[in-house]
Ligand code: ATP
C-alpha cells in the first residue's frame with residue numbers, strides 16, 4: 030500500500046541519528062504501529078523523487094532478518110520512510126553500548142561479558158544471514174552495519190535496517206558523516222580520506238560486523254574512550270592500531286570467529302564461510318531463550334534509568 034502523511038498519527042520519538050530522527054507512528058488505514066524515519070536533505074525535487082524510486086527496492090527485501098518496509102514519501106526537502114516498529118529497539122540500547130566502559134555497572138561473573146555466548150551467537154548468525162540475503166538476493170551491501178542498525182523485538186527476532194539501497198541517498202549523506210564512533214573498516218577510512226568513495230567492498234561490512242559484535246559483548250564501543258572526543262585519533266586507531274578483541278570469557282571458537290572478521294580485507298571470510306564456522310554452526314540446534322533475554326535486558330535497561338522505548342507503552 031501507499032503511505033502518506035495524512036494517514037499517520039505521530040506517537041513520539043524513538044531516537045535521533047546523525048541525519049534525522051525516527052518517530053513511532055500509527056498508520057490509521059492499516060492499523061499498524063510503524064517506525065518513521067525522517068531525513069532532511071537539501072536536494073531538488075527530481076533527486077528526492079529519485080530516492081523514493083530507489084527505496085522501492087525495499088519492497089523486495091523480504092527476509093526474516095530484514096526489517097519490513099512499508100513505504101516512503103517526501104515532503105518539502107525531507108525524505109520519510111516507514112518501516113516495521115521493533116519494540117525492543119536497537120542492540121546498543123539493549124546492552125548498554127554507546128557508553129564508555131567505566132560507566133557500565135556489572136552484575137555478571139566475568140566483569141567484561143555483557144551477553145551470554147549463546148545469545149551472542151544467535152544475534153551474530155542473524156546479522157550474517159541478513160547481510161548474506163542482501164548480497165545474494167538484492168546484490169547490495171549494507172554500508173552502515175553498527176549496533177544502532179540492528180533491531181530486536183520482544184519476540185526475540187533480530188533484524189537489520191538502514192542499508193544502502195539508494196545510491197542517491199548515499200551520495201547525499203556521505204558528506205555529512207560525522208559520527209564520533211566509527212564502524213568503518215580501515216580500508217574504507219583510508220579510501221574516504223583520499224576521496225575515493227568506492228574503494229571498499231562487501232568485506233568492509235564484514236569488519237563492521239566484527240566491531241559491532243565486540244561492542245555488544247563488552248557493552249561499550251571497542252576503541253578506547255580517549256578516542257571518543259577526537260575523531261582523528263579514533264580513525265588513526267582504527268587504521269593503524271591493533272584490531273579489538275572479544276572479552277576473555279568467551280570460547281576459543283568465538284574468539285577465532287571475531288578475529289577473522291577484523292583481518293585484512295582480502296583475508297576476511299565471506300558470509301557463506303562464516304555460516305560454516307564452528308561458532309555459528311553451534312547456533313543451529315541450540316535452544317536459546319531470546320524472549321527471556323530480551324525481557325531481562327529491557328528490565329536492566331529500565332533499572333539503569335533509561336526511559337521506555339515506546340511512547341505507546343509509557
Ligand atoms: P545514523 O544516523 O548514523 O544511522 P542511528 O542508526 O542511531 O545513526 P537513526 O537510524 O536515525 O540513527 O535511528 C535513531 C534511533 O531510532 C536508533 O538508534 C534506534 O534505536 C531507533 N530506531 C530506528 N529504527 C527503529 C525501528 N524500526 N524500530 C524501533 N526503533 C528504531
Ligand code: MG
Nearest residue numbers: 046177178191
Ligand atoms: Mg539507523
